């Protein structure tokens with residue numbers, strides 16, 4: 001759901017041409033990832049009831065919201081260390097694998113199945129698409145989703161999510177060769193300064209443990225979910241570019257994400273001067289979350305400033321798609337843009 005959260009990072013290990021095949025070998029993995037966390041401070045009454053979150057939405061949607069006290073304050077405590085247990089799936093083509101490994105991170109509101117949905121995988125699975133191109137792929141559940149460790153919502157800031165991803169990359173890379181170069185593919189993001197108030201309103205978030213105590217009772221009240229299927233359609237899809245059963249699937253398999261994550265987008269510094277590989281930013285043309293519903297003319301701005309030392313920065317707007325470009329009817333063509341970008345850059 002959140003702009004920067006539907007992002008996938010890639011860890012190419014060695015570039016090499018690879019034949020196409022359709023069979024895969026997948027294994028389940030649990031990683032212990034050491035990270036330093038910044039512990040933000042909540043600056044609003046505690047979220048206990050749906051009234052509280054309704055009040056929060058009103059606060060964030062006010063026309064003078066930008067001049068109101070921020071909901072999150074920087075930590076007053078030093079950074080602390082933590083170890084998180086992350087669960088993921090590693091798939092390799094059964095034959096003819098190239099030496100490039102992709103590491104795929106899902107966005108808020110989903111789990112690892114985002115990249116390999118059970119519904120019509122031949123149309124919507126990036127995992128299968130990438131495997132057919134010869135890539136191996138590791139796709140994992142972010143903290144507090146799927147089989148990964150549940151952490152307090154206040155620890156699920158963008159900063160912490162990014163450090164967990166970095167920890168995973170470091171660990172996988174360290175196991176093979178720390179000197180290897182990377183490429184980055186970011187999807188459903190923009191850096192032109194969009195304020196996400198409209199997205200917040202479209203989601204009408206509800207406290208997950210109250211909505212479904214049986215399923216989500218283990219999550220604290222920072223974990224929220226958009227209200228229903230039509231809110232999902234509004235924020236993540238673009239009518240009429242979705243199949244009704246795919247929207248229903250997305251709704252049935254949604255997972256709560258921490259409100260802190262969404263809010264922390266505002267006080268995050270995405271500047272990445274240390275990144276020197278090629279960067280692709282791919283958004284659905286009508287991405288409501290990342291671009292306020294229209295990416296061309298907006299999402300191109302700012303990306304080069306974020307990655308001033310990247311070998312190359314490419315922005316691509318995929319037509320007839322909302323935020324969840326991977327669940328739009330023409331998804332495989334977007335997957336092709338991604339794998340073409342990798343191939344063009346030697347991965």
Ligand SMILES: *[C@@H]1O[C@H](CO)[C@@H](O)[C@H](O)[C@H]1NC(C)=O
Nearest residue numbers: 034035036078079080081082
């Ligand atoms: C956190 O870990 C780093 C590196 O492993 C170490 O240098 C530092 O002292 C640790 N900080 C705390 C508060 O334990």
Ligand SMILES: *[C@@H]1O[C@H](CO)[C@@H](O)[C@H](O)[C@H]1NC(C)=O
Nearest residue numbers: 268269270271272273274306
């Ligand atoms: C953001 O990070 C970059 C690079 O690390 C730094 O140069 C810049 O000053 C930071 N910006 C802010 C507003 O802290």
Ligand SMILES: *[C@@H]1O[C@H](CO)[C@@H](O)[C@H](O)[C@H]1NC(C)=O
Nearest residue numbers: 192193297298299300301302
């Ligand atoms: C993006 O940059 C162009 C050229 O600098 C400018 O004309 C346009 O208004 C910017 N768009 C947004 C949404 O900031």
Ligand SMILES: *[C@@H]1O[C@H](CO)[C@@H](O)[C@H](O)[C@H]1NC(C)=O
Nearest residue numbers: 317318319320330333334337
């Ligand atoms: C499908 O996606 C590709 C890649 O973005 C694009 O070039 C093509 O125009 C799209 N086709 C339709 C019918 O949207």
